[in-house]
Amino acid sequence: MDQEPYNTAFSHLLISGTVVHEAGFEDLQHKFGIHVRPNTVMVVSIDRYPDLALGKPLAWRMLIGRQIVQSVQDSIKEPFLRIWAEEGVLAVLLELSLEHPLEKNYEAVTRNIARKIQRHASSRGVSVSIGIGTYCDNPYLLQYSYEEAKESMVDRFFQGNRLIFHYEKKRSTNTARNHPLSSRERIELLARVRIGDKGGTVTLLKNLMEKLAQVHKYNVNMFKSEVVDLVMSITRIVIESGADAATVLSENAKFIQGLYSTIRYDKFEKKVCDYVDHLATQVEDPELSSCHPLIGQAVRYMKENLDRAVSLREVAQYCCLSVYYFSRLFKKETRCSFVDYLNKIRLEKALYYLETTDFTVQQVAMHVGFQDANYFSRIFKKYMNTTPTEYRKAKLC
Numbered sequence: 335m336d337q338e339p340y341n342t343a344f345s346h347l348l349i350s351g352t353v354v355h356e357a358g359f360e361d362l363q364h365k366f367g368i369h370v371r372p373n374t375v376m377v378v379s380i381d382r383y384p385d386l387a388l389g390k391p392l393a394w395r396m397l398i399g400r401q402i403v404q405s406v407q408d409s410i411k412e413p414f415l416r417i418w419a420e421e422g423v424l425a426v427l428l429e430l431s432l433e434h435p436l437e438k439n440y441e442a443v444t445r446n447i448a449r450k451i452q453r454h455a456s457s458r459g460v461s462v463s464i465g466i467g468t469y470c471d472n473p474y475l476l477q478y479s480y481e482e483a484k485e486s487m488v489d490r491f492f493q494g495n496r497l498i499f500h501y502e503k504k505r506s507t508n509t510a511r512n513h514p515l516s517s518r519e520r521i522e523l524l525a526r527v528r529i530g531d532k533g534g535t536v537t538l539l540k541n542l543m544e545k546l547a548q549v550h551k552y553n554v555n556m557f558k559s560e561v562v563d564l565v566m567s568i569t570r571i572v573i574e575s576g577a578d579a580a581t582v583l584s585e586n587a588k589f590i591q592g593l594y595s596t597i598r599y600d601k602f603e604k605k606v607c608d609y610v611d612h613l614a615t616q617v618e619d620p621e622l623s624s625c626h627p628l629i630g631q632a633v634r635y636m637k638e639n640l641d642r643a644v645s646l647r648e649v650a651q652y653c654c655l656s657v658y659y660f661s662r663l664f665k666k667e668t669r670c671s672f673v674d675y676l677n678k679i680r681l682e683k684a685l686y687y688l689e690t691t692d693f694t695v696q697q698v699a700m701h702v703g704f705q706d707a708n709y710f711s712r713i714f715k716k717y718m719n720t721t722p723t724e725y726r727k728a729k730l731c
Contacts, residue, residue, distance in 0.1 A: 340366040345417035348372065349425055351477035359473045370413040372427035373471050374444065377483040378402060378451060381461040381495035382598065383422030395421070401458040409450035425480060430469070440469055441500055448498045456496075463490050463497045491554045492547060492599050514549040514560070515542055517691075522701070523564065525686045527571045527610075529679055530618035531637035536607045539564070543603055561606060562590055568613055577616040625667040628653045632664065636676055640683060640703045646672045680704065681717055688726045695722045 344366045347353040356362060363369065380386070380402065387395060402424055406416060415427040428447070432440055448464040455462045465487035467479030482501035490497055519542060526535040543561060550557035569586055573579045589609050596602045622630050632649050649672070650660035664672050680702040687698045699710035714722050 337367060341368065341415050342417050344368050345415045345425070345427055348415075348427060348473060348476045349375065349417065349419065349480040351474075354474055368415070370415050370427070370429050371473060372415060372429050372476055373473075373479075374428040374430050374469055375467045375476060375479040375483045376426040376428065376444070376448065376451075377419065377465040377467075377480070377487065378406065378424040378426060378455075378462050379465070379487060379490075380422040381463055384595075385601075387422065398460060401460050402455060402462065405451055405454035405458060405460070405462075408454045410447060412447075419480075419484075425483075427476065432469070444500070445498055452496060452498070461496050463487060463495060463499070465499045465501070467501050488554045490598075491557075491602070492551055494598075514546055520564070520567070521687065521691055524567060524571050524690075525683050525701075526637070527568050527614055527617060528575065528686045529637055529640075529682045530614060531634075531640075532611050532614040532618065533634055534638040534640075535568075535614050536611050537638075539607060539610055540603065543606065547599065558594060558602075561602075562593065565590070565606065565610065568610055572613045572616050575617045577613075582613070582616075621668075626663060628655065628660075629664055629667040632660070633668075633675070633679075637679060640680055641701060642703055643705070644676065644703070677713055677717065681714060684710075684714065684722070685725070688722055689729050698722065 344362065347356060347362070353359065353362065357365070359371075363371075380398065386398075399418070403416065406414075406424065406426055410426070410428065412431070413429040417425050417427075419425040428444075430440075430443065432443065444466045448466060451464060452462055465483040465485075467482035467486070470476050470479040486499035486501040490499070519538075523535065523538050523542065526538060542564065546557050546560050550560065565586070569582055573582055589605075593602065593605060596605060619633075622633060632653050635649055635652050636644055646661060647657050650657045653660055655663070661672060664670075664675070668675055670678075684698050684702045687693055687701055691698075693701070695711060696707040699705075699707045702710075704710035704713070711721055714720075714725075718725060720728070
């Protein structure tokens, strides 16, 4: 008689906690013909499995599954049961004989077993990371060791592959309530979106995600939630700028659903940056798409450097053109002089700061590249027919 289906069913009752609804543990052991009394759960997870499995046939999935099972069998001498908890994730229920399981030897013994599994898997061309729950002598509570083993692996999101994790009690997450990103950082990000600064938006977003990762390195869900909040804020700016709300919100829903299932930081970062780049594209001046490529390149450079003085000569050199030729080409393509175009971009960003912050006029001027607040006010009135202060008051009414 094939014992494997009984082992699988018995294991499922243990890691799901539903064994308490069936019968006594010893009675079930006798009924299933099982002699193992597990007290520890390890979770063996194939690294980058979603990427590896993409487009692969069923035969490949069966083969890699057999390789992992064989690696576990080759590594463990103690009695154990196993069950596939989900695709690419094998739960191993071990019966360890330890005199003092709650002391350091428990960690040493389980880590040694985990390393053996990794070595055998690696010899078969498969990389795995392993999470280890705490020792649990009560079989009715073994589900908690399983949940701990899974939870311990949350750090893999930031740290990489071929790792071993022992469960530790939750670290304090008080920092999460202290808003790791300042309001100025958030506003600067959204101001860049407002003017269609794709490059600047993505660059700043990467820096902000790195900062969030440092603050929330022990709380992946909090990290993901903070990033999703940034994406939603960017979405609102894009919709307010005239993008089709139904289309953008539909794309957002699909994007966020896929984002939460991403298991690696580098993949997560790339997904977010690519999507935000797509969103920011919808705020760009549509006329730029029909301009000479060098002019589009020049405008992007101007937007990315608005916080400082940018000269005609500097941008011309960036485009590898003479000042004379670049100036004529710029005006021909945009129907606007270089200085006028630069001022309009600066003022567009200034409008967002005036509308959403309580920054002084001097602070706003500095943020958009004007060193002199009086000069900024004169330029503002020239283009907007009102002063920055009057504009802010009108918006607040």
